[in-house]
Amino acid sequence: MNESLKDTIIPKSDQLNADDLLTGAQTFTITKVTRGDSDQPINVHLREHPQPWKPCKSMRRVLIAIWGDKGSDWVNKTLTLFNDPTVKWGGVEVGGIRISHMEGLEEATNLTLTETRGKRKPYKILPLEALPPYPQDRFDKNLDKWKAAIAEGKYTTQDIIQGCAKVGVLTEDQITTIQGLAQ
Numbered sequence: 441m442n443e444s445l446k447d448t449i450i451p452k453s454d455q456l457n458a459d460d461l462l463t464g465a466q467t468f469t470i471t472k473v474t475r476g477d478s479d480q481p482i483n484v485h486l487r488e489h490p491q492p493w494k495p496c497k498s499m500r501r502v503l504i505a506i507w508g509d510k511g512s513d514w515v516n517k518t519l520t521l522f523n524d525p526t527v528k529w530g531g532v533e534v535g536g537i538r539i540s541h542m543e544g545l546e547e548a549t550n551l552t553l554t555e556t557r558g559k560r561k562p563y564k565i566l567p568l569e570a571l572p573p574y575p576q577d578r579f580d581k582n583l584d585k586w587k588a589a590i591a592e593g594k595y596t597t598q599d600i601i602q603g604c605a606k607v608g609v610l611t612e613d614q615i616t617t618i619q620g621l622a623q
Contacts, residue, residue: 443593456486456493458523458535465522465540466602467568468493469609473511482511487615488605490598493521498553499539502565505551506542518543518609520568528556541568574608579617587621597622 468486476483482500483492495503507514520541527536545567555561589595595603597619604610604618 444595444599453491455480455483455491456489456521456537458527458537460489461521461523461537465520467518467520467541467571467605469516469518469605470514471516473514484511484514487610487612488601493537496527496536498563499537501553502539502542502551502563506549506565507544518568518570539565541566543568543570570609571605572608574604574610574614576614578607579604579610579614583617583621586618590621 466488468488470484471487472485474483474485474492475481476494480494483494484503485492503514507517519539521537522540523535524538525535526533527538528534529536542565545565547567549565551563551565552560553563586595586600590597590600600618600621601610601615604614610618
């Protein structure tokens with residue numbers, strides 16, 4: 441069997457989960473920020489992932505400390521998210537999503553975040569250089585290869601989008617085109 445089985449481990453969820461990042465850190469571009477509910481008050485919509493990221497309070501503090509308190513100012517900015525297996529919930533290590541890099545920093549930035557009640561811990565955010573746009577000529581050249589790989593079950597459209605995101609920022613039209621390859 442030479443086909444990708446990644447589609448069999450996708451969590452059934454309305455958000456980006458730490459399990460989505462088990463295979464490594466990923467860089468995302470923010471497309472919009474909306475209000476959520478009282479448990480998860482912010483939805484950060486990502487160009488490269490179909491569900492929004494709903495950051496925990498510590499990561500919301502990082503976002504606001506670095507980019508300001510207006511979600512509209514975060515749009516079109518990039519950040520790198522990773523699965524931190526040491527994140528605790530209810531005193532048990534369950535893993536969670538953390539930020540490693542953010543666009544707009546000239547040097548590493550250290551913040552002190554609350555780890556548990558009464559305990560604070562240093563947290564470092566590294567600079568992330570903005571990626572260039574994904575080259576249209578390269579995109580056009582790869583379309584037939586991607587379509588064949590999807591048809592053969594080697595990759596999903598999400599795999600293609602995430603792979604491209606390592607090279608450059610896809611336009612909305614490019615993302616729509618890739619999503620259409622599965623039909």
